[in-house]
Amino acid sequence: MNNQIGLVGCGKWGRNILRDLLLLGQNVVVIDGLEENRTKALTMGASEVWPKKTQTFIPKGWIISTPAITHYEVLKELIPDEVPIFVEKPLTCDRKQAENLLSLNRKDIFVMHNWKYHSGIQLLEKLVKTRELGELKFYKSNRCNWTSPRSDVDSVWTLIPHDITIASVMLGHFPKPKAAVVEKYNGVERGMTALLGDEIPCVLEVSNRYADKRREVRLHFSEGVAVLKDEKVNHLEIYHGNDRSKPEEIRFETRKFSGPSPLMAELEAFLGYLDKGEEPLSDLAEGVKVIQIIDELKMLANQ
The missing domain is CATH 3.30.360.10 (Dihydrodipicolinate Reductase; domain 2)
Structure with missing residues (x-):
């Protein structure tokens, strides 16, 4: 399986995610506001790097590895694409934000929990x-x-x-x-x-x-x-x-x-889900429960 994956955030942990996605043979587009992170992503093997998401780019799945405090805003930006999303924990840093996400009734948002x-x-x-x-x-x-x-x-x-x-x-x-x-x-x-x-x-x-x-x-x-x-x-x-x-x-x-490795295993689970496989182990409802x-x-x- 070779999917086009959008990775938002290529800092310390995002680079680990990028490394394993590439090992799994994925085509990864990285979005990061910091030039040094974009440069690092290119040297690691990302197919493209952008400072911001474009309206026309919709991958098969998104992975969010930005600072925790930004998760909610990033999710709001990506949700209209209507493709599966894998977001680093914690889902948000605010209970009301988490519960608002749950009210959207999206079944294809999952929380990474290696x-x-x-x-x-x-x-x-x-x-x-x-x-x-x-x-x-x-x-x-x-x-x-x-x-x-x-x-x-x-x-x-x-x-x-x-x-x-x-x-x-x-x-x-x-x-x-x-x-x-x-x-x-x-x-x-x-x-x-x-x-x-x-x-x-x-x-x-x-x-x-x-x-x-x-x-x-x-x-x-x-x-x-x-x-x-x-x-x-x-x-x-x-x-x-x-x-x-x-x-x-x-x-x-x-x-x-x-x-x-746990990270490799959970990424394989998400990629399998993108190819009509089983859902990853931590869904949106579980992510919200943890925040509560x-x-x-x-x-x-x-x-």
Whole structure:
């Protein structure tokens, strides 16, 4: 399959998207207001680069990788083309904007969420469904690092959408926000610890005040604990034992997994959809739900 794809935004992450689209044999037209980004896109292999979208150019599909705060305006510009759109998370940084998009009743707008395509996350989901380690009792994730390359929006908007969605995958539904605290500097939220869920508590921690980068997802089951230590590892750490097991009784296992890079996998899913295949894993409604949950957590934190 060789499609003409319009890529809006060719910054740090947009270049990764362009690289993988080219590896997948696509014809990519890049739109970016910055000359340095357009120049880089051409050297990488984009077929054409433009500073702005033209009214006459309508590709088979659009991919949006612009700063998060611009997603809504870019979407409004592209929606009249009536072709499928794949937009980076978060869908928007405003609840009303997100809900307005949902009211358009478009079934061909999807939110990029590469963690859903991560082989380690998929293996954790399998452990939940098979109940190999018993019943899921607790979910916790850490998404922490030092500072943020993004200046358009606070760190909570860019970090916690991942973990809300991963939690929903493990639970089979989106957990209800219960409580949250934020870490603020000069009025800007640089971190959040959030509690969600009823029967299965979910604790999500995001921050850009950690000197070491952390991307850990851990599931506590009635008969063991499974941990994905980082997005770059190729295995889960599994500890077999219940809440009454003595330390010497715990059996440790390293369970390996393999698969394509999550970004490559989600781009393949979108391209497959363009050729009349199955829909990508995160639709518009899910993207809106994530924004609604973030909005509720921020309100809880600021009460």
